[in-house]
């Protein structure tokens with residue numbers, strides 16, 4: 001193509017003002033704001049010019065006003081979809097870290113909506129009419145539920161471990177079993193957190209076995225703490241051993257050092273009847289004589305993202321005084337959601353009210369009934385070339401908790417002559433709302449355990465569209 005012809009094509013590209021005068025574009029300006037639309041028009045025209053430079057023949061048709069307006073609409077539409085959205089989790093993974101872990105209870109949601117648009121007594125003592133501490137409002141609940149002297153709340157459990165080490169062991173030695181130098185979800189590794197905190201790691205024992213004597217022999221005048229870590233996301237089997245918490249507590253007491261435990265998940269009630277065997281319970285740990293424990297708010301506890309630190313008053317007081325607390329503290333929304341979640345436990349209603357616990361404790365026959373019911377409703381509306389069946393399978397806890405626990409469930413399996421499972425999966429993902437599913441044995445799999453009943457009609461619609 002000659003230069004003159006190419007310049008001709010460039011001249012045919014509409015100007016920004018011509019765009020803005022079009023009725024459809026004015027509509028967009030009213031909906032999405034002038035600056036947003038103008039910037040998208042400019043970007044579109046830049047892209048068209050680049051396209052012509054790369055491929056003058058191919059791009060020539062794209063410069064007509066109609067085609068450009070269509071492209072602009074698509075881009076504006078896509079640009080208005082919020083980055084963070086609610087999704088339907090049909091994977092059966094209850095604490096899906098990528099999907100934001102624990103969904104909150106109705107009362108936690110209510111507390112968020114009340115507190116978010118109003119002022120709250122976050123750091124204000126209502127009875128005295130003066131400044132107070134952030135933790136004061138939640139302290140009585142935590143003390144009562146956890147059986148501890150004092151407690152404080154930080155951004156997440158990683159921050160909790162860091163604050164414990166930084167406050168109570170900076171510049172001194174912390175003894176950890178080699179079997180507990182764990183990595184949780186990529187960026188959290190006990191040795192790395194330890195190094196950042198300024199505490200000095202003193203590894204003891206072997207990967208599979210650590211004895212009480214290993215700890216005993218490692219204690220020196222430089223030892224500040226023994227740290228015990230729950231290996232949340234893996235299990236060691238076979239020739240393994242580690243001392244019990246009570247033995248470690250006895251050793252720590254006799255040598256005048258602190259025993260801290262990162263229990264990970266924040267399991268407050270006994271979940272063994274539901275197949276969750278290996279999770280340490282907060283109260284057991286506190287009663288066994290651990291000086292200070294920490295755990296996540298959004299794992300088995302079922303609350304908002306938070307790290308809860310509980311233990312002896314003097315330790316909690318020092319942690320609160322650490323200047324880094326300012327960087328790790330949480331806002332009134334987290335306190336509000338956590339408070340409501342803990343109230344469900346106090347009233348003995350955790351299994352009914354907290355979604356994570358409701359999902360975990362849902363018996364298989366209840367899920368089986370929902371799955372058959374769902375399959376029947378789906379069959380009634382699905383295109384003829386799709387097949388629905390119900391089969392046995394497993395749900396998992398996820399979120400780096402209970403790797404060995406599988407909860408027997410009933411799955412809804414879908415096959416379609418028109419769409420491969422990978423296509424069904426990607427269509428569901430890009431829908432509104434996005435739906436996340438699993439693919440197993442070349443079938444699209446729905447596990448209703450992690451789907452809220454009120455989402456089912458929307459899910460049925462989404463499946464119909466995806467299976468066409």
Ligand SMILES: *Cc1c(COP(=O)(O)O)cnc(C)c1O
Pocket residue numbers: 156157158159184188229230231232233262263264265295296297306307400
């Ligand atoms: C999950 C977990 C963490 C990290 O907790 P976050 O709340 O994700 O920061 C730390 N330690 C253990 C043992 C865990 O299970």
